[in-house]
Amino acid sequence: MTQSFPEEVLEHVFSFLTSHTDRNAVSLVSKSWYDTERWCRDHVFIGNCYAVNPRVLTRRFKEVKAVELKGKPHFADFNLVPEGWGGCVDPWIVEMGRVYSGLEEIRLKRMEVTDEGLEMVAKGFGKLKVLVLASCDGFSTDGLAAVAANCRNLRVLDLRECEVEELSCHWLSHFPDSFTLLESLNIACLSSEVSFSALERLVSRSPNLKTLKLNRTVPLEKLSTLLQRAPQLVEFGTGAYSAEGLDAYSSLAEAFSGCKKLKSLSGFWDVIPAYLPAVYSVCSQLTSLNLSYATTQSPDLSKIISHCHNLQRLVVLDYIEDTGLETVATSCKDLKELVVFPSDPYVADANVPLTEQGLVSVSQGCTKLHSVLYFCRQMSNSALVSISKNRPNITCFRLCILEPRSPDYLTLEPLDTGFGSIVENCKQLTRLSMSGLLTDRVFEYIGKHAKKLDMLSIAFAGDTDLGLHYILSGCDSLRKLEIRDCPFGDKALLANASKLETMRSLWMSSCFVSFGACKLLGQKMPRLNVEVIDERENLNSIPENVPVEKVYIYRTVCGQRFDMPDFVRIMGKDKADVYNLS
Amino acid sequence: MTPPLLDVEGDEHGNTSLMTSASTMESVFKNPGLTERNYLGLSDSSSVDSSAVSAISEMKTNNLNLKATELRLGLPGSQSPGRDPDADLASSPCLDEKPLFPLIPSSSSQKIIVSGNKRGFSDTIGEGSWMIGSSAIDSDASKSLANGKILSGNQAAMIKDVASKVNGSNASVKKVNASNPPAAKAQVIGWPPVRSFRKNILATNSKNNDEVDGKPGPAALFVKVSMDGAPYLRKVDLRSYTTYQQLSSALEKMFSCFTIGQCGSQNLSESKLRDLLHGSEYVLSYEDKDGDWMLVGDVPWDMFIGSCKRLKIMRGSDAIGLAPRAMEKSKNRT
Numbered sequence: 001m002t003q004s005f006p007e008e009v010l011e012h013v014f015s016f017l018t019s020h021t022d023r024n025a026v027s028l029v030s031k032s033w034y035d036t037e038r039w040c041r042d043h044v045f046i047g048n049c050y051a052v053n054p055r056v057l058t059r060r061f062k063e064v065k066a067v068e069l070k071g072k073p074h075f076a077d078f079n080l081v082p083e084g085w086g087g088c089v090d091p092w093i094v095e096m097g098r099v100y101s102g103l104e105e106i107r108l109k110r111m112e113v114t115d116e117g118l119e120m121v122a123k124g125f126g127k128l129k130v131l132v133l134a135s136c137d138g139f140s141t142d143g144l145a146a147v148a149a150n151c152r153n154l155r156v157l158d159l160r161e162c163e164v165e166e167l168s169c170h171w172l173s174h175f176p177d178s179f180t181l182l183e184s185l186n187i188a189c190l191s192s193e194v195s196f197s198a199l200e201r202l203v204s205r206s207p208n209l210k211t212l213k214l215n216r217t218v219p220l221e222k223l224s225t226l227l228q229r230a231p232q233l234v235e236f237g238t239g240a241y242s243a244e245g246l247d248a249y250s251s252l253a254e255a256f257s258g259c260k261k262l263k264s265l266s267g268f269w270d271v272i273p274a275y276l277p278a279v280y281s282v283c284s285q286l287t288s289l290n291l292s293y294a295t296t297q298s299p300d301l302s303k304i305i306s307h308c309h310n311l312q313r314l315v316v317l318d319y320i321e322d323t324g325l326e327t328v329a330t331s332c333k334d335l336k337e338l339v340v341f342p343s344d345p346y347v348a349d350a351n352v353p354l355t356e357q358g359l360v361s362v363s364q365g366c367t368k369l370h371s372v373l374y375f376c377r378q379m380s381n382s383a384l385v386s387i388s389k390n391r392p393n394i395t396c397f398r399l400c401i402l403e404p405r406s407p408d409y410l411t412l413e414p415l416d417t418g419f420g421s422i423v424e425n426c427k428q429l430t431r432l433s434m435s436g437l438l439t440d441r442v443f444e445y446i447g448k449h450a451k452k453l454d455m456l457s458i459a460f461a462g463d464t465d466l467g468l469h470y471i472l473s474g475c476d477s478l479r480k481l482e483i484r485d486c487p488f489g490d491k492a493l494l495a496n497a498s499k500l501e502t503m504r505s506l507w508m509s510s511c512f513v514s515f516g517a518c519k520l521l522g523q524k525m526p527r528l529n530v531e532v533i534d535e536r537e538n539l540n541s542i543p544e545n546v547p548v549e550k551v552y553i554y555r556t557v558c559g560q561r562f563d564m565p566d567f568v569r570i571m572g573k574d575k576a577d578v579y580n581l582s
Numbered sequence: 583m584t585p586p587l588l589d590v591e592g593d594e595h596g597n598t599s600l601m602t603s604a605s606t607m608e609s610v611f612k613n614p615g616l617t618e619r620n621y622l623g624l625s626d627s628s629s630v631d632s633s634a635v636s637a638i639s640e641m642k643t644n645n646l647n648l649k650a651t652e653l654r655l656g657l658p659g660s661q662s663p664g665r666d667p668d669a670d671l672a673s674s675p676c677l678d679e680k681p682l683f684p685l686i687p688s689s690s691s692q693k694i695i696v697s698g699n700k701r702g703f704s705d706t707i708g709e710g711s712w713m714i715g716s717s718a719i720d721s722d723a724s725k726s727l728a729n730g731k732i733l734s735g736n737q738a739a740m741i742k743d744v745a746s747k748v749n750g751s752n753a754s755v756k757k758v759n760a761s762n763p764p765a766a767k768a769q770v771i772g773w774p775p776v777r778s779f780r781k782n783i784l785a786t787n788s789k790n791n792d793e794v795d796g797k798p799g800p801a802a803l804f805v806k807v808s809m810d811g812a813p814y815l816r817k818v819d820l821r822s823y824t825t826y827q828q829l830s831s832a833l834e835k836m837f838s839c840f841t842i843g844q845c846g847s848q849n850l851s852e853s854k855l856r857d858l859l860h861g862s863e864y865v866l867s868y869e870d871k872d873g874d875w876m877l878v879g880d881v882p883w884d885m886f887i888g889s890c891k892r893l894k895i896m897r898g899s900d901a902i903g904l905a906p907r908a909m910e911k912s913k914n915r916t
Contacts, residue, residue, distance in 0.1 A: 078772035079804065084814030161779065189779065292780075345774045345781065375774060402774050433775075459773065484772070537835075565814055 011040045020045040042066065047504050049087060049111065050529065053558045054095030066105035066130070067096065073507050073552055074457075075482055076110055077135060080509055080550070082535060084565040088112040088138070090120070091563075097124035104153075105130035112136070118143030122150035130156040140165035148174035155208075156184040166192040173198040177205070184211035188237050188267065193217040204229045213237030216269045221248045224255035231258045238267030241275055241294070249278060257281035266290035266315075273300040283307035287334075290315040292341050302327040312368075315339040318354040318375065325358030329365025337371040338362055342402060345375070356383035363390040371396040378409040379436055384418025388425035397422055398433035404460035404485070407437040414438055420445035423453070430477075433457035443467040447474020455480040465492040472496035482507040489547070490517035497525055501555050509533075509550035515571075516544030518551055522572020529556050530571045531564075539569070778804050803887060809837050809864075809895035820887045826879050830866065837895060868893050 005013075014037055017023050027037040042065040046052060049071050057064075071087025089111045096103060103125045113136045121128065128151050133139075141164060147157065148171060172194055175182075182202065187194065196218065203209060209230050218226075218239030227233070236259070252275070256262070262282045271294040286308050291301060298321040305314070305324065311332040316324075318340055328335065338359075343352060356379045363369060363386070370393050379401050388394070408415055415436040423429060423446050430452055434442070438461035446453070447470035454477055462468070468488035471481065473496055481503065489512035500506055500521075515532065522530035533550040536542065560573055803820045816836050823829045866878040870889040878886070878893070 075772065077777055078775045079778060079817065079819075080772045083806070083816045161777065163779075341776065341780065342774065345776050375776075400774050404770070404773065457775075459775075485770075535836075 007036050010036045014040055018043070038062075043105075044068070046070065048554050048556075049089075049092070050558065050561060051504070051554060051556045054092045056557060057092075058095055058099040062099075063102065064096070064100045065102060066107070067092075067100075067103065068107040068109075069111060070109045071111035073482065073505060074110075074480070075484065075507055075509070080484065082533065082565075082567060085533065085568060086112070086561065086563055086565070088114070088117075088563065090114055090117040093117050093120045093124070097121075101125070102127055104128060105132075107132040107134070108136055109134040110136065112138040113143070115139050115143035115146070119146045122146040125151075127153055129153050130158075132156065132158040132160065133162050134158075134160040135162065137163035140167050141169075141171040142167055145171035145174040148172065149176070152176075152179065153181065154179075155181055156211075157182075158184060158186040158211075159189050160186060162189050164190055166190060169193050169195045170198065172202060175202055177201075180205050181208065182206040183208045184235075185209070186211065186213040186237070187215050188213040190215040191217070196222060200225060200229065206230070207232070209233065211235040213266060214239045216240050216267075219243065220252065220275065224248070224251040227252075227255035227259060232261055233259055234261050235264040235266075235288075236262060237265070237290075238269075240270045241268045242270045242272040243275065246274060249275060253278040253281065260285075262286070264288035264290075268294040271296045271300075273297075276300055276304050279304065280307055284309055286311055288313040292317055292339070295319060295343065298324040306331045308332060310334055313337040313339075315341070317341050317343045318352050319343055320358070321353045322355055322358040322361065323353075325354075326361045326365075329361040332366060334368055335362070335366040336368050338366075338369060339373040340375055342375040345402060348403065349377075356380055359383070360386050360390075363387040367391075368393075370394055373398040373400075373433075375400045375402060377402050378406065379415060379418070380408045380410045381413065381415055381418035381421075382410070384415065385421040388421040392425045393428065394422070394426040395428050396431040397426065397429060398431065398457070399435055400433065401435045404435070405437045406435070414442070416442040416445065420449075423450040428452055430454040431456075434461060435459060437461075439463050440467040440470070443470040447471055450474075451476050453478055456482070458483045458486055460485045462486045462488060465489055468492035469495060472499045478502075479504045481505075483509070483511060485510040487512055490514055493517060494521065497521055497528075500528055500553055501525065503555065505552065505554035507550070507552050512547045513551050514545050514547055515542060518548060518571040519544070520572065521553070522570065524572075526559070526573075527555055527557070529554055529559070529561070529573075531561075532569045532571055533567060534569075535567045805868075805890060805892050807833060807836070807893040807895065810897050812837060812895075818893070820890060825883060826886075829878075833866065833893070833895065864895050865898050866893065867896050 010033070014023070014026060017026060020043070023037060023041055027034045038060050039062060041061050042063055044057065044061055044064050044066070045068045046057070047070050049069050057067075069089065069092060071089070072081050072085060075081060076085070087110060089108055097120055101124075104127050106121065106125075106128065107130070111133075113133060118139055121131070123146075131147060131151070131154065139162075144157075144159075144164070145168070147154070169192060175198075179202075183206075185202075194215065194217070199214075199218070200222075203212065203226055210233060212226070212230060212233055213235065214226075214237055216239050220239065220241055220243045223238060227236070256279050259282055262285055265279060265282070265286060265288070268291055271291075273296050276296070283304065284307060287310055289305070289308055289311055290313075291304075292315045294301065295317065297319055301316060301320050302324045305311070305320075306327050308314075309331060312334050314328060314332065314335060314337070316339070320328075320340065325340075328338070340354065340358070354376055356376060359372065359374050359376070360383050369391050372394065373396075376399075379399065407413055408418070415434075416439055419432075419434055419438065419442050423432070427449075429450055432446075432450065432453060432455070434457070438458075440463045443462060443466070446456070450456075453475050456471065456475070456478060458481075465488055467486070468483070469492040471478065472492060478499075479502075483506075486508075488508065493508075493513060494517055518530045518532050521528065531552040531554075532548045533552060534548050536549065560570055561568075564570070804817045805820055807816045807818055818829070818832065818836075820829070823832065867875050868878050868886070868890045869875055869892045871891060875894070
């Protein structure tokens with residue numbers, strides 16, 4: 001087929017494609033489309049930093065303005081990935097610094113970021129506007145100071161749930177007095193004090209500031225000052241929401257009432273209930289409310305929520321109880337996303353009256369609900385069936401019953417039918433996390449029905465390899481699978497080896513996958529990295545039929561990693577097999 | 583698309599039924615090499631073991647000479663005078679050599695701390711399953727996996743079988759549950775799937791407010807451990823240990839690959855290893871809430887985990903001079 005459109009026209013057409021999946025699809029059509037597309041793609045998304053390498057990136061795409069990189073597997077959030085595993089962004093920064101001088105946006109998730117790396121960013125990318133670090137660690141406030149001092153065009157500095165080594169409280173002062181472009185600042189993850197005067201001055205000279213998320217150490221008494229300086233805020237995160245006495249109340253309430261554009265509230269550490277009504281004036285505007293640090297009782301929580309008629313996203317602790325969730329069901333008719341965290345995750349019987357009933361109520365009352373993350377202590381098949389029938393529009397369903405392998409508390413049966421009902425009725429389901437007592441049967445249901453499922457998380461479930469086989473052979477859209485403590489082993493994995501190349505990654509820890517199987521898989525599948533993560537001593541003398549501690553399998557065009565610590569091995573790849581594209 | 587390595591047979595409609603596939607897969611993938619193993623036995627430490635280890639050693643430390651808890655001065659690398667070396671070794675179930683990081687002064691603490699458990703470990707193991715109430719199926723989260731058995735399709739049938747039996751005697755089961763409320767189970771690593779910053783913050787929150795049920799949550803307490811010269815950090819959960827000895831031996835295992843070169847436990851005789859470690863140049867220090875670096879081992883364990891922000895394995899030469907400050911500080915603090 002000869003090319004009928006000149007390149008410029010094709011480029012123009014492609015410019016309307018913003019999703020990277022569409023762009024990837026387009027580049028597969030033909031060689032000329034691939035070439036045209038790569039010259040004009042300026043937003044690049046790399047879901048697994050080890051699937052490619054920096055050189056592959058810079059050779060393919062020439063003028064990149066925005067890059068998004070993800071590093072560690074998701075279970076790193078729960079300390080299942082040992083420190084030192086990898087995911088360091090420095091080599092990427094070096095290579096991108098060499099080629100992408102016009103880079104404007106860097107978004108990193110679960111990557112190791114060093115101070116040196118941040119300095120390179122600060123000095124190498126003069127046009128940088130957006131720096132988002134989500135769940136990253138390895139850097140200190142020194143690195144942040146370098147960013148503040150040098151990134152003259154910065155609009156967004158978002159430290160989302162990072163672990164920062166806090167050496168000094170003065171890094172904020174490194175933003176020059178002439179710097180007035182700030183639009184978004186999120187420092188909620190910092191545990192030490194920041195210089196309040198520097199913060200106040202920064203806020204005062206940032207007329208475009210829309211998002212400000214403070215950390216816990218900013219006292220309530222100072223909030224009204226900040227809000228008065230920035231009444232244009234759209235998203236605001238408080239610090240510790242408590243004070244001695246009630247003197248600060250009226251000025252705080254007044255300051256909130258001045259924020260006519262405020263749509264999102266968060267923070268609320270150490271809440272004193274008497275101060276909660278200060279936000280009532282903005283409740284009806286709110287689309288997002290995060291009370292997940294507010295350890296107050298259900299009546300106080302219910303009261304504030306009952307004012308939030310336009311709420312779309314609610315994050316809360318289980319202190320809300322079933323009664324509070326009934327309030328949500330009646331007051332928040334636009335609710336799309338519900339997250340309920342456990343207040344006391346390690347106590348078997350915490351005496352908090354939050355049960356499956358709360359979730360059922362919300363599924364009945366909130367017709368737009370499509371995303372759920374719910375921690376509770378009991379569940380029943382009938383509740384799950386009700387939820388699935390009430391809300392067939394659910395796309396993300398994550399249920400964590402705190403005690404592993406808990407059965408249906410009414411019938412003591414496994415929860416297979418309940419979850420089966422979820423996947424059968426919620427036909428648009430893209431993400432599922434399961435818990436409770438589950439047999440191979442639930443995986444049969446999932447393989448049969450969950451055709452749009454993109455990400456699946458399984459723990460303490462299943463009986464045999466059949467369970468894993470059902471998933472790998474049935475879930476057509478599956479890209480991310482993470483499994484822990486399940487009796488799945490070699491057979492299902494080897495039988496579905498080719499499926500693994502269609503996925504981004506598979507994580508299996510504390511299962512029954514043997515060293516031998518990992519080696520075989522690595523040998524037979526050159527486009528997969530089969531990483532065995534195992535901290536036991538004398539790995540070389542462990543027999544091949546012994547299960548590995550953890551295995552992380554992902555597709556890659558780059559073969560061997562060269563930055564692995566001693567507890568990570570890529571199996572089955574001799575030197576002769578290494579792909580080296582640089 | 584490459585064909586699967588091993589073919590799975592199904593019926594002509596492409597469906598794999600539960601029972602036939604199981605037997606089919608058994609025959610297709612028959613590999614005499616794949617035997618059932620108790621893989622847990624091979625690893626020295628795991629999330630399951632840590633609670634067992636801590637409880638067992640805690641019972642043993644009860645018998646230790648109380649003299650061992652006296653605070654004494656000593657230079658890094660030297661034995662505190664008057665310590666009973668046999669008592670020390672007895673307290674640690676895994677160590678049969680001197681610790682890599684000789685702690686000052688002694689490693690045991692007077693108070694009994696059971697990490698993560700409401701009741702002693704020995705109480706909970708006898709309890710059996712609180713769910714199905716059947717001893718046929720061990721439903722303790724980590725235990726059934728620890729058995730390393732590949733559960734066959736028969737197991738599923740067995741679960742159903744037991745469940746139906748239990749249904750018949752529902753009343754008695756419920757009664758059992760009521761009288762034996764499930765205790766806080768030994769912590770499984772990474773479960774429940776809640777981010778660590780969220781766990782830590784809630785723990786401190788509940789101490790500040792008047793807690794509803796009055797129980798402080800035994801949240802995990804992860805701190806970073808760095809070592810001079812090591813290429814990367816590690817993290818440890820301080821709450822999974824109850825004594826300095828345990829912490830020390832765990833760290834030793836973690837960082838042994840960096841220390842005495844290739845000195846693994848295979849090549850050196852025990853006495854030679856002792857000599858090497860006696861002259862060990864490494865000490866364990868920690869950064870406390872005030873940002874000061876102190877030697878680990880000065881203060882009671884509780885106080886230590888309450889104020890420790892991070893750990894560092896330092897060369898002995900860098901650590902001289904830390905000890906005296908620590909003593910002064912703990913006096914001034916109270």
